[in-house]
Amino acid sequence: MEFLNELETMARVATQQSEEPDTPHHDDIKRWQSLFGLSYSQALREIQGHRSDLSRAIVSDSHWDIVRAKKEAEGFNKEAYEYATRFRAPKPLAIPTANHHQSYLLRLEGLIDNLAIVKQASQLTKAPPIFHGTDDNGNPVSFCKVDVTARNNIITYLSKHEPRFQPTFVPCHIAAKDLSTASAHPTLGIDATMPQFRLSSADDWILTPAQSQYPVWYFFYGTLADPTVLGRLLGVEPSYEDASVRGGILKTWGGKYKVLIDAPGGIVHGAAFLVQDQDQEDTLRCYETEKYEVVRCEIDMRDKKVKGLTFRREAYLSAAKCDAVGTFVRLWGKGSSIKILLNARYPRSNLLSSYDYVIVGAGTSGLTVADRLSADGKSTVLVIENGQIVDSPRISQVYSGVAAMGPTWSYQINSVRQPNLNNRSTSVVVGKLVGGSSAINAMMTIRGTSDDYDRWGSFLGNGSTWSWEGLLPYFKKIVDLILTLSEEAQFEAFRDIPGVEFPPDSGSGKAGVYWFPTFMDPERVERSYARTGHFDLINRTNFEVLTDSKVTKILLEGGVATGVSFEQKAENGTAIMSVKAKKEVIIAAGAIHSPQLLQRSGIGPSALLDSAGIETIVDLPGVGQNFHDHPMVFTNYVLQNFTVHPNPVDMYSNQNFSAWAQEVWRVNKTVIAPDTFEEIASKLEKLDHAALLPNGTDLTVIAGYKAQMKNMAAAIRSPNTAFYNHVLTGGSSSGTIVDLHPLSRGTVNINVTDPFASEPVVDYRALTNPVDLDIMVEILRFTKRYYFETRLRDLAPRQVQPPEYVNEPDDLKGFLRQNVNPSYFHPVGTCAMMPRELGGVVDERLEVYGVENLRVVDASIMPVLVGANTCQTTYAIAEKAADLIKADV
Ligand SMILES: Cc1cc2nc3c(=O)[nH]c(=O)nc-3n(C[C@H](O)[C@H](O)[C@H](O)COP(=O)(O)OP(=O)(O)OC[C@H]3O[C@@H](n4cnc5c(N)ncnc54)[C@H](O)[C@@H]3O)c2cc1C
Known part of the structure; x- marks a missing residue:
């Protein structure tokens, strides 16, 4: 399905979802039950699943009319x-699991607090x-290591003797080491079953090294050949010898890591290092994880x-891409001082107790900074x-940019x-994975107009660098512009409306009609997003991402942020951990979660914090207020005689198409205002904003809102602030219409009854400013005019949504109340950059x-939405934030 159609689908589903009981x-x-042969409860589950699946395909009204x-x-x-007729997502890549290598650390506590009972x-x-170690508070803890069978037996035992006791099993992801005493197996590059590798005598050379032979030479080629990494892992100053091995080649795995696979x-070429004892070796095996195995080789x-x-x-993983994420557990081996890193599926380095910078959220802004x-x-x-690192074609594919959008x-x-x-209520969609919302968004890349950014600066006083000019260098830093497809016939039709302008492109800072590019890597023809741009190809030992870990609180000491505490998912529960920031804590959790984190940490409106039982550290009334998003509404005009080429299908079928698209990249600027704009602006000025x-x-907060509304009244009168957004589909029916400058303001607050465990309470307070409805009525009227008073008239437009008979302002308002979705997935404003x-x-x-x-460095700092995605x-913002932070050092 073409991606803009999918976006519409998404919008419609999101809008419809909450109407349904x-x-x-x-x-x-x-x-x-009767159609699909389901039991009552199966049918119930299927219906609920279907309704909550935001990526489901929607059958269009016109299609339904036919069938x-x-x-x-x-x-x-x-x-x-x-x-x-539902869309079936591709099945994820099936990778065999290495259960035979799986072992667990069992914590000795409660009913199983000693080895005798474990045995x-x-x-x-x-x-x-x-194994002995310490917990986060420095208290001694002990674990023992068991395999899968032992683990299952323990669970059975406990279910009989103490069903309420929850044992702590930590999966121990360790590289296998099973050196045969009967053959060369396993050896790099050779198949030990071949006759020439069979044993000829008991002390045959091919048995070297033996399973427990120390010291032993290891050959390293990737991160372990980096002295910083090895030194940090083993707590020694490593000394290497230049070396090489035969029988293998290096491949890049996950776009990032070097892996050695068999290749006779x-x-x-790499480095040799003498591993002294089993403790050192265990540390290295844990670091490499169960995705590797120790093999013999000649160095x-x-x-x-x-x-x-x-x-x-x-072997079976050598050609596959796999996740490299996981959790860290630290123990000290056998009473010695050597650290053992267990369950570390993320092969970069050990988790330190402090970092210069601790960033919350590996999303769009977090990874950039x-x-x-x-x-x-x-x-x-x-x-x-x-979230986690996710490799999925639903994310990378570009021909269906919103396939990743669902739940x-x-x-x-x-x-x-x-x-x-x-x-109605609506789904609040924000990404939860490495890359954040940039991994699941619709990939449209558009800038607002220069007025939109100058407006931010206007709240901050003369000379603010938060302006179009001030941000332009950062915009330029972000993208290598690659052109994309849009639809010429529909594009050109806007020329028939006097006053509509055509800026040169979507990045010129001017309002009007233009082609816009997408976030796409042109070489790989894949989504380009924060992960691919700011993580995958970077191999620095001073840059780490810890996944599956939710920051719950900012640690504050005497008004200074000193670190964060976080919950880390483990197989059998959650570990509470903390890490210190030597220089700064940087919040990049997005507009829905950044205010939540501040409020949880005692920074926010004191009355709200009081009611949640959270001590106020800083009474900052604006946290979580000023929340807004672009409201959108799905309209449907069918062009009955639509036989125009190129259309979206041509994108894939016509080889010359992208060359053609390059040719049509141009045009000029401004916006058309409805006759009523002065009336609307005056009405906005006269409202009691506090109410x-x-x-x-x-x-x-009221003073800030008044300042914003004064500015928005000016924006309504300005030719260079766009309120109307209509993404052309290039198909025979049209699409989602967006109000680019909503005036209503909502809230994102902690759930006072359960502030730490539950998601924030998101209230759009949609259409609470009545002028929003006036603007959206004009938006609907303009859309109708576009279809019926331009050259599109020749394509026999038929109005489906809103229905033809809905024309009067009050009726259109009724239509909007029933159909507006308060989110175009662009939440902002909840940690606004405004004077206190x-x-x-x-x-x-x-x-x-x-x-x-x-x-705070994410979308939440936008004081007022820009007229763009x-x-x-x-x-x-993130690029500028990084410069600001570096300038402070
Ligand atoms: C479905 C969808 C479609 C969109 N379409 C477009 C589009 O086509 N074009 C466009 O320009 N924009 C689009 N956007 C908007 C755009 O992607 C976002 O504005 C932008 O990515 C926000 O970046 P951010 O850094 O503020 O937050 P995010 O990128 O969302 O990053 C926040 C990260 O923080 C993590 N996090 C949150 N809380 C915690 C915590 N307590 N502890 C640890 N981690 C945490 C999250 O898991 C997430 O990874 C879309 C967004 C969505 C959701």
Whole structure:
């Protein structure tokens, strides 16, 4: 499905979702039972799953009109028909699991606090090996190591004897080491079953090294050949010898890591290091994870050849891309001082107790800032991310840019029901994975107009560098412009409306009609996003990303941010951990979660914090207020005689098309205003702005809102602020219409009844400023004019949505209340960069008011939405933030 159509689908699903009751109607369940042969509960589950799947395909009204009679006769309604014809996502790559290597660390505590009881419960013939270490508070802890069978036996034992006791098992991801005593197996580059590799005598050379032979030479080729990494892991100053091995070649895995795989005849150059004992070796095996195995090899050094070992990528994984994420557990082996890194599926380095910079969120802004700060090779940067690294064609593919949008990689949040939208609620979609929302967005890259950025500066005083001119260098830093497809016939039709301007491109800072590019890597023809741009190809030991870890609190000491505490997912529960920031804590959790984190940490409106039982550290009333997003509405005009080429299908079928698209990249500027614009601007000025905000809103926040509304009245009169956004589909039916400058303001606040465990309460407060409706009515009228009063008239337009008979302002408002979705997935404003007396949360340097060493660098700092999709602007903010931070060092 073409990607803009999918975006529309998404918009429609998001809009429709909340209209549907939580529990499906009995008749629907019956219908699904009989149509799909499901049990009652299966049908119930399927309907609920279908309704909550934002990526599901929607059957268009025109298609349904055609098939309706036939399908209804068969018992379908439109929803059941959609389900029957649903889009099936590609199955994820199946990678065999290495269960035979899996072992676990079991914590000795409670009912199983000693080895004797573990031996009994696990049915082992001898007690398992024990490890001692310390927990986060420095208290001693002990673990023992068990395999899968022992683990299962222990669980069975406990379920019989103490079902309420939850044992702590930590998966131990360690590279396998099973050196055969009967053959050369495993050896780099050879198949030990071949006759020439069979043993001829018991002390045959091919048995060297033996399983427990120390010291032993290891050959390193990737990060372990880096003395900083090895030194940090082993706590020694490493001394290497230049070396090479035969029988393998290096491949790049996951776009980033070097891996050694079998290749008879191949030669690999690297370094040899003498591993002293088993503790050192265990550390290295844990570092490399279960995705590698220790194999024998002959190491060629300058002056000698030795029989040694190396880490080989497991054969079945050599060609596959795999995740490299996981958690860290630290223990001290066998009472010695050597650290053992366990369960580390992320092969960069050990987790330190402190970093120069700790960044919350590996999303669009977080990775950008991390990349720039670590570029000097010295500043240590840790990024903590709640989601995982995800490799999926649904993310990388460009021909369906919104295939990743559904719930799979998003937070599961539903907004507060909106009284002005007929009490509907809507899904709040923000990315939860490395790359953040840039990994799941629709890839449209557009800048606002120069007025949009100058407006930010106007709140901050004369000479602010938060302006079009001030941000332009950062915009330029972000993208290598690659042209994309749009639709000429629909594009050109705008020329028939007097006053419509055509700027040269979407980056000129001018309002009008233009082609826009997408975030795409032209060589790989894949999504280009924060992960691919600021993480995948970077191999710095001072830049680490920790995944599956949710930051719950900023640690504050005497008004200074000193670190964060976070929850890290482990297989059997959650570990509470903390890390210190020597220089700064940088929040990049996005507009929905950054205010939540500040509020949880005692920085926010004191009344709200009081009601949640959180001690106020800094009374900062603006945190979580000033929330807004672009409202959108799905309209549908069908061009009945549409036979225009090129169209989206040509994109894939016509080889010459992209050359053609390059040719048509040009044109000029400005915007057309409805006759009513002066009336609308005056109405906005006369409103009682304080009354439009929630009861009890702080006076500073009200003052900020008044300043914004004054500015927006000027914007309504300005030819260079766009309010209307219409993405052309290039197909026979049209699309999503967006109000680029909403005037209503909502809130994103902690859930006071459960501030730490639940998602924030998101209230768009949609259409609470009545002028939003006036503007959207004009937007609908303009859309109709575009179809019926331009050359598109010749293509026989037919109005489907809003229905033809809905024309009067009050009726159009009714249509909008029923159909507007308050989000175009562009939440901003919740940590606004405004003066504190105007309800601001951060200053011009993005520093949080009242706290030292704490900044916010993501989309939440936009005081007012720009008239464009927000990703490019977020990158620019992050680029500027990095410069501001570096300038402070
Ligand atoms: C479905 C969708 C479609 C969109 N389409 C477009 C488009 O076509 N063009 C465009 O320009 N813009 C688009 N956007 C908007 C754009 O992608 C965002 O504005 C931008 O990516 C926001 O960047 P950010 O850094 O503020 O937040 P994000 O990129 O969302 O990053 C925040 C990160 O922080 C993590 N996080 C949150 N809380 C915590 C915590 N407590 N601990 C640890 N980690 C945490 C999250 O998991 C996430 O990875 C779209 C957005 C979405 C969701």
